[in-house]
Amino acid sequence: MSNKVGTVLFDRKQLEERAREIGQQITEDYKDSDKEVIFIGILRGAVMWMTDVLKNVELECSIDFMACSSYGSSTKSSGVVKINKDLDSDIKDKHVIIVEDIVDSGITLNYLKSYLANHEPASIRICSLLNKASGRRCDIEADYVGFEVDDLFIVGYGLDYDQKYRNLPYISYLND
Numbered sequence: 001m002s003n004k005v006g007t008v009l010f011d012r013k014q015l016e017e018r019a020r021e022i023g024q025q026i027t028e029d030y031k032d033s034d035k036e037v038i039f040i041g042i043l044r045g046a047v048m049w050m051t052d053v054l055k056n057v058e059l060e061c062s063i064d065f066m067a068c069s070s071y072g073s074s075t076k077s078s079g080v081v082k083i084n085k086d087l088d089s090d091i092k093d094k095h096v097i098i099v100e101d102i103v104d105s106g107i108t109l110n111y112l113k114s115y116l117a118n119h120e121p122a123s124i125r126i127c128s129l130l131n132k133a134s135g136r137r138c139d140i141e142a143d144y145v146g147f148e149v150d151d152l153f154i155v156g157y158g159l160d161y162d163q164k165y166r167n168l169p170y171i172s173y174l175n176d
Contacts, residue, residue, distance in 0.1 A: 003175065005155060010147055010171040015129075015157060016052060018146045022127060023056020025144065030059055030095060035122045037095045042112070043067040043085065044166065045101030048158035049129040049146065053099065064089040068108060081111040087119075096121040101159050102130040102149070106138035113140065130154060130171070147171070 010018075030037050041050040043065050054063070067085035096116055103109055103126070113124055128142035134151040149171075155161050156168030165172075 005165065005168070006152070006173045006175050008170045008172055009149065009154075010157075012169045015049075015146070015171070019049065019052035020056045022144045022146065023053045023058075026053070026097065026127070027056075027058045033095060035093060035095055037061040037097065038089060038091055039063045039097050039099055039127075040087065040091075040116070041065045041099045042101070042108075045158045045160065046099045046129070048166075049101060050099040053127060062089065064091075066112070068112065081108050083115075091116065091119045091121045093120065093122050096124045097144075098124065098126045100126060100128045100142070102132060102154060103128045103140065103142050103145075104132045104135040106136050106140040109142075110138040110140045129157070130159075 037059055039050060039054060039061060041047060041063065044067070064087050065085065066083065066087060068081055068083045098109065098112060098116070100109060109126060113126070116124055125143040127144040129146040130149050131142055131145045132149050132151065152173035153161060154171060154173050155165035156170050156172045158166050160166045161174055
């Protein structure tokens with residue numbers, strides 16, 4: 001695509017297989033619950049991952065979306081979280097699964113988890129495509145993780161740099 005994009009870290013087959021495994025695990029974890037499960041996708045990066053995971057969840061569930069940012073057009077988090085689109089659904093007494101593209105600094109997810117907790121859900125869990133533990137600035141971990149990644153700026157499969165590269169059908173990174 002571009003010499004700005006590095007080699008493939010995770011291909012389409014690996015992404016689909018991991019989404020299947022996580023979808024099955026979520027099904028198992030909530031199959032006996034009498035409360036609704038709602039998936040909250042964090043726009044825009046999590047859309048592809050959320051879609052693939054949901055295809056493998058065998059539960060009655062609903063979805064909603066939020067949009068927030070702490071990056072802008074930079075490759076480093078600003079540390080300030082801005083909610084650009086809030087929930088349309090009531091999450092009180094529901095099991096919430098936040099679906100995120102990557103847990104990096106943890107700032108955004110830490111903020112969102114606290115924000116959503118104020119809406120009195122039955123539980124909150126995090127399902128992230130990627131985990132970049134080396135970038136963590138907050139004490140937060142995802143409950144469901146697709147893959148671990150090194151300290152690279154990841155693009156593809158929904159993840160972007162300045163709104164570019166989301167359409168790659170695989171996970172890669174930006175070259176320096």
